[in-house]
Each structure stands twice: as structure tokens, then as C-alpha cells.
Amino acid sequence: MQFIAFYAYTVIWFLCCGTFQSANATEHATQAPVESPSKELYHNADLHSMQTESGGIWVKGIIPTHLRGKSLILQIPSANLHDYELFLHEEGELRKQSTVDVTSPVHAPSRFPRFHMQSTDSIYILHFPDRTLKIAEVQLEERGAFTSSESMRFFRIGLYYGLALMSIVFNFVFYLIFKDRRFITYCLLLLTIFITFFYEDGMFYFFSDGKWTLDYLMVWNNSITALIAVPFTMYFLDLQAFFRRYKSWYQYGTVLLLLAALLYTCTDILFFYAMVYILCFVIAGSCIVRAAMRFRKDVYARFLVLAFGLVLLTGILYVLYTHIDSHTFSFFDLGTFRLISALEIISVSFAIIYKVRALQDENEKNRRELDNYLRFIHQETPADEASLGSITSPIDENQQSDAKKYAVSERLKDLHDLTERETEVLLCIWEGLTNKEIADKLFISVSTTKYHIGNLYVKLDVKNRNQVQTLRE
Numbered sequence: 001m002q003f004i005a006f007y008a009y010t011v012i013w014f015l016c017c018g019t020f021q022s023a024n025a026t027e028h029a030t031q032a033p034v035e036s037p038s039k040e041l042y043h044n045a046d047l048h049s050m051q052t053e054s055g056g057i058w059v060k061g062i063i064p065t066h067l068r069g070k071s072l073i074l075q076i077p078s079a080n081l082h083d084y085e086l087f088l089h090e091e092g093e094l095r096k097q098s099t100v101d102v103t104s105p106v107h108a109p110s111r112f113p114r115f116h117m118q119s120t121d122s123i124y125i126l127h128f129p130d131r132t133l134k135i136a137e138v139q140l141e142e143r144g145a146f147t148s149s150e151s152m153r154f155f156r157i158g159l160y161y162g163l164a165l166m167s168i169v170f171n172f173v174f175y176l177i178f179k180d181r182r183f184i185t186y187c188l189l190l191l192t193i194f195i196t197f198f199y200e201d202g203m204f205y206f207f208s209d210g211k212w213t214l215d216y217l218m219v220w221n222n223s224i225t226a227l228i229a230v231p232f233t234m235y236f237l238d239l240q241a242f243f244r245r246y247k248s249w250y251q252y253g254t255v256l257l258l259l260a261a262l263l264y265t266c267t268d269i270l271f272f273y274a275m276v277y278i279l280c281f282v283i284a285g286s287c288i289v290r291a292a293m294r295f296r297k298d299v300y301a302r303f304l305v306l307a308f309g310l311v312l313l314t315g316i317l318y319v320l321y322t323h324i325d326s327h328t329f330s331f332f333d334l335g336t337f338r339l340i341s342a343l344e345i346i347s348v349s350f351a352i353i354y355k356v357r358a359l360q361d362e363n364e365k366n367r368r369e370l371d372n373y374l375r376f377i378h379q380e381t382p383a384d385e386a387s388l389g390s391i392t393s394p395i396d397e398n399q400q401s402d403a404k405k406y407a408v409s410e411r412l413k414d415l416h417d418l419t420e421r422e423t424e425v426l427l428c429i430w431e432g433l434t435n436k437e438i439a440d441k442l443f444i445s446v447s448t449t450k451y452h453i454g455n456l457y458v459k460l461d462v463k464n465r466n467q468v469q470t471l472r473e
Contacts, residue, residue, distance in 0.1 A: 056129040061138055068120050073146040075114040075139045076126075078322070079202050082213050085127040086115045094125060109209060111202030116143070137326055157201050160338050164194045167345050174353070178360075182352050185232040192225040193341060200334055216265045219276050223261050226280040227254055229308075233287040236352070237294065237301055240458045253283055277319060284312050303351050307344050314340045369415070412471065416459045425452045429468050 063072075074086060086097040099113045117124070126138070141149065168190045175183035196218065198204065204212040230250055234243045243250070257279045264272035288309050294301035317332035326333075409430075413423045421442070428438040439449045462468055 059126045061124050071143050072117050082113050087125040088119050089121045109206050111206045167349050180356050181235045189228045195221050219261045222280050223257050226283040229284045229287050311344045
């Protein structure tokens with residue numbers, strides 16, 4: 001446990017360094033619709049970008065004075081941009097530059113498309129075909145400085161991946177040991193978040209030598225992440241009975257979200273893309289709202305609101321940074337998002353462990369108290385009363401059994417906060433009655449009977465009637 005804590009603190013320290021480190025060679029260019037893209041853009045000092053009739057965008061960038069004439073590397077650190085073109089002014093005309101062939105043994109693999117360039121001119125021009133681009137963030141550095149900074153970036157993201165993979169493995173192992181669904185749902189949630197950062201960091205592009213761009217991966221992965229957040233919240237806060245009532249709403253939301261993702265994949269219509277992200281945030285936000293309703297009486301609900309609420313807020317700001325305006329939301333880049341995610345992984349993992357331990361200790365304590373109470377019942381009958389009973393009339397065994405069942409049910413009622421109706425249903429189950437027979441005996445409907453039985457299963461932590469029967473023994 002001390003090793004895990006030390007590793008976690010190390011990860012957070014390096015992520016903080018990466019978050020607050022200023023990018024010396026990062027430039028931003030904003031779009032301004034104009035008609036012609038070539039000479040006018042190059043010669044007009046007041047013009048930074050223009051959009052063509054075909055929908056493509058031309059963006060002009062400035063090469064700093066101290067980098068002119070040197071061997072440079074240009075790269076846009078975005079997994080969503082991989083088909084842009086670079087033009088340099090050479091011999092009186094704009095000439096298209098070739099990207100680095102990452103499959104060549106001469107060049108090391110890269111996380112994003114990059115260009116090797118050397119120009120004495122002060123201007124370079126980027127062309128983004130068929131894209132609605134508002135802001136482009138460009139990394140432009142000398143080769144040596146780029147290699148050094150890229151190595152440090154690999155080190156920082158490697159620490160995060162180590163932390164995430166370690167948490168995934170530990171939660172899966174804990175699930176195998178404790179058989180608690182909190183662990184497996186959080187394990188799946190961590191896996192989808194891991195895939196998100198793996199894609200945004202360009203690692204699919206890196207390991208496939210530029211072959212896997214996976215344009216629609218995030219639409220589907222973010223949808224699955226939002227859907228998994230619901231069962232995790234349910235198990236983490238013990239809200240099975242509540243979510244059982246609203247199960248149909250969850251099913252409708254799931255169908256709508258996956259349908260929007262499918263329509264965007266097939267049509268590339270931005271409306272469906274926006275719809276996917278809105279539904280993702282609404283579904284995840286509903287989990288936080290439900291936790292906020294238990295904020296005062298449940299310490300784990302307070303924890304979930306603070307941890308997941310911060311992650312959700314950072315996620316929304318990161319989407320605004322990548323899709324709306326990276327100048328205004330420049331602080332909420334991928335480094336900040338990764339730092340918040342690391343804090344959430346560490347805190348939630350420890351919270352789940354402590355919660356499961358507390359529940360196990362409480363269950364063990366309840367079992368001991370129940371055993372002691374049953375022993376007390378058996379020893380309570382005086383010897384002379386038993387003797388008198390044998391002389392006058394034999395004690396009815398059925399009455400003894402009924403008395404024992406009643407005593408046990410009262411004890412379970414106190415331990416698990418059962419209602420009067422749930423206690424009556426429990427006694428009927430011990431009598432071996434069917435749902436229809438229970439409904440007839442208690443003068444309620446069959447659906448109401450099933451509702452009380454479902455609540456009993458949740459409160460008693462059982463899965464079927466056989467396990468309920470064992471509680472009376």
C-alpha cells in the first residue's frame with residue numbers, strides 16, 4: 001500500500017509539472033473567411049486564415065526569428081487532425097511539403113503527423129481540407145529540442161498509463177476476491193477512460209505507424225463511458241432499488257445515445273456529433289445529481305459528487321477547449337484533464353476498498369449478533385416450564401418454529417431497516433408461498449409483491465429465495 005501511495009504521488013507531481021509547463025513553441029491561428037487562399041494570404045500581413053468555397057481552410061503561421069534557417073519539426077498535437085498539408089514559400093511560390101514517413105527505419109515513430117522543415121522565410125501556411133476549423137495549435141521546435149520535450153511528454157503520459165493500468169488490474173483482482181460489483185464496474189469505467197487518453201495522446205497512431213486514425217472511436221467510447229457510469233453509481237451508493245424504478249429511462253437513454261453515435265458514424269452530420277456529447281454529459285450528470293441528493297447523509301455520496309463532479313466539469317471544459325476556443329479555455333488542455341483523472345483514480349479506488357471493508361465488517365458483526373441472539377432464544381426457556389409442558393400437554397413444534405421465525409424476522413427487521421410489509425413478505429417466503437399466494441394472503445397485487453421482494457433482496461444482500469431461506473436457520 002505504501003508503494004502504491006508513493007507511485008501515486010509521483011504521478012501527480014509529474015502531471016502537475018506537465019500541466020503548468022509553458023509550451024515555448026506553440027502558436028494559435030484563428031480563422032477569418034476570405035475568398036482566395038494563396039498569394040493574398042501570404043502577402044497580407046493582417047490576414048491570418050481564409051476559407052475556400054470547398055470548405056477547406058488555409059491558416060498562416062509565423063516562424064520565430066531565432067528558428068529561421070534551422071532544422072525544425074512541425075506538429076499539431078491532435079488525434080483528430082491528420083490530413084492537413086504544409087506549404088512553404090520557396091523560389092517565389094508555395095510548395096507543398098511531405099510528412100515524415102514513420103514507417104521508414106530512419107525515422108522514429110510519432111504520435112501525430114509531423115513535418116521536417118527548414119526555411120529562411122518567416123511564414124508557413126497550413127491547409128486543412130474539408131474541415132470546419134476555428135483554431136489550430138501548432139508545435140514548432142528545433143529537432144533536438146523537439147526530441148527532448150517529446151521524451152519528457154512520453155515519460156509523463158507513461159506514468160499516467162502505469163497508474164491507470166495498475167488500478168484496472170487491482171480492481172479486477174479485488175472483484176475476484178470480494179465478488180463485489182463496485183470493483184468490476186469501476187474497472188470497466190477505468191478501461192474506457194484509459195482508451196480515451198490513449199487515443200487523445202496519439203498512441204493508436206504511434207503503435208500502428210500512422211495507419212490507425214480511428215476517426216469515430218471517441219464517439220463510441222465516450223458513449224460507453226457515460227453508460228457505465230450509471231451502474232457504477234448504483235453499486236457504489238447502494239441505489240439498486242432506486243435505479244430499478246427508473247430502469248426504463250436508462251434503457252431509453254441508452255438506445256438514443258447509441259442511435260446518435262451510429263447516425264454520426266454513417267452520415268458525419270455534426271448535429272448527431274453534438275447530440276452524442278450532450279447525451280453523454282446529461283447521463284453522467286444525472287449520476288452526480290442523484291449522489292448530490294444523498295450529500296448530507298452519505299459520506300460516499302459527498303465523495304462521489306466532489307470527485308466525479310470535478311472530472312465531469314473538466315471534461316466539459318476540455319471539449320470546449322478542443323471544439324470551441326482553445327485561447328479562452330487554454331488551461332483546460334489534455335494535461336489538466338489527465339491530472340484531474342489521476343486524482344480521481346487514486347481517490348475512488350481507495351474509497352471503494354474502504355467501503356467494501358466497512359460493509360464486510362458490518363455484515364460480520366451482524367452475523368455474530370444474530371448468532372448470539374439465536375443462542376439466547378434457545379437458552380431462554382426455563383427447565384421447570386419445559387417440565388410442566390411435558391406433563392400437561394406437549395408443546396406444538398409448529399408453534400416453536402413460528403416463534404423462532406418471528407424472532408429472527410424481528411431481528412432482521414432491526415438490522416436491515418425492513419418495513420412492516422417487507423417483514424410480512426419475508427415470513428411468507430419462509431413459509432414457501434409463491435408470489436400469487438403472498439399477494440392473496442396480504443391482500444396486495446402481484447406486482448406490489450414483486451416490488452417488496454426486490455427491496456428485500458437488496459436490503460438483505462441476497463439473490464434468490466434459497467438464500468432468503470437460509471437466513472431463518
